[in-house]
Amino acid sequence: MNLRFSHIYVEKRVLNDSYVKEILDKFPRAEVIEINHYKDRFNPYYQSFRAQKKAQSLILAKKEAPFIYEASELIQKQDKNFFYTTPMLNCIYDCHYCFLQGMYPSSNLVLFVNFEDFFDEVERVYKNLGNIFLSISYDTDILAVENLFGVAKKWADFVMDKNIKLELRTKSVNVDGFEYQENIVFAFSLSPEIVIEKYEKFTPKLDARIKAIKKVIEKGFRPVIVFDPIIKVANFKKVYKEFIEKVFSEIDYKKVESIVYGTFRMNSTQFKAIKKELLSDIYYYPYKVKNGIVEYEDKEEIIRFIESLLPPIKKFKV
Numbered sequence: 329m330n331l332r333f334s335h336i337y338v339e340k341r342v343l344n345d346s347y348v349k350e351i352l353d354k355f356p357r358a359e360v361i362e363i364n365h366y367k368d369r370f371n372p373y374y375q376s377f378r379a380q381k382k383a384q385s386l387i388l389a390k391k392e393a394p395f396i397y398e399a400s401e402l403i404q405k406q407d408k409n410f411f412y413t414t415p416m417l418n419c420i421y422d423c424h425y426c427f428l429q430g431m432y433p434s435s436n437l438v439l440f441v442n443f444e445d446f447f448d449e450v451e452r453v454y455k456n457l458g459n460i461f462l463s464i465s466y467d468t469d470i471l472a473v474e475n476l477f478g479v480a481k482k483w484a485d486f487v488m489d490k491n492i493k494l495e496l497r498t499k500s501v502n503v504d505g506f507e508y509q510e511n512i513v514f515a516f517s518l519s520p521e522i523v524i525e526k527y528e529k530f531t532p533k534l535d536a537r538i539k540a541i542k543k544v545i546e547k548g549f550r551p552v553i554v555f556d557p558i559i560k561v562a563n564f565k566k567v568y569k570e571f572i573e574k575v576f577s578e579i580d581y582k583k584v585e586s587i588v589y590g591t592f593r594m595n596s597t598q599f600k601a602i603k604k605e606l607l608s609d610i611y612y613y614p615y616k617v618k619n620g621i622v623e624y625e626d627k628e629e630i631i632r633f634i635e636s637l638l639p640p641i642k643k644f645k646v
Contacts, residue, residue, distance in 0.1 A: 464483055500532065545583050
């Protein structure tokens with residue numbers, strides 16, 4: 329049976345990298361296949377994202393410039409100098425609403441191992457601007473595989489004593505390896521349990537995520553709570569009212585940095601590509617297309633309802 333990471337593709341130029349060797353040692357039974365460039369395996373159009381998701385392979389590669397990007401209009405910009413970077417492509421989770429399904433032809437996980445090149449470019453941008461807010465979990469969930477690859481900890485060490493806020497947005501509960509660091513922002517994506525069960529395959533349960541939030545609060549962090557994307561499920565108002573009440577009955581909102589929230593939305597090209605391959609009712613609600621973005625027809629009504637449920641702290645909306 330072909331299990332996740334039973335096949336590992338390694339670019340020849342990084343085959344002797346010490347970090348690569350550490351990773352390969354963790355998968356002694358994996359078939360290691362040398363390749364010239366990660367795009368040779370990742371980019372061919374004839375692949376099936378859904379089929380590969382059943383048995384993801386791992387690709388170890390060296391990224392080339394650019395290493396840092398300005399945030400798009402689909403991201404909640406929590407700071408003027410908001411950027412994201414991509415130390416990893418794709419995710420071990422399988423959320424129905426994830427835009428990556430329509431963005432990439434492959435669902436295999438790509439891990440870029442040339443950290444210093446990333447760090448050098450981020451350092452250059454940071455010094456030019458004086459401060460930046462940097463997300464490293466935009467095209468993946470870094471913490472979901474932290475126990476395997478330790479990527480988030482490498483970044484945390486890099487930003488130590490720098491005027492860089494490092495956002496770790498996650499559905500994971502892998503927070504035990506982190507001690508308090510002022511410029512680390514844990515942003516926990518939360519959903520009602522019915523949404524998790526139906527649309528967020530392989531992700532931790534809501535109670536487990538809440539427990540992880542409590543852990544980081546106990547360590548001194550002020551986490552961000554993310555209600556995004558808000559999904560219009562059956563009995564929507566009842567489901568989300570009970571969900572948000574549960575979250576803030578267990579988490580003291582005064583110890584939370586902010587709340588980020590937004591309804592389901594997606595680039596229309598990605599939406600159409602996913603709809604062709606993924607059998608999910610999430611792609612059959614009444615939608616409108618505005619400026620190339622697919623969103624709920626009653627988005628504003630949904631937003632107003634959600635806002636009526638939120639506690640009086642700093643908020644960011646899309």
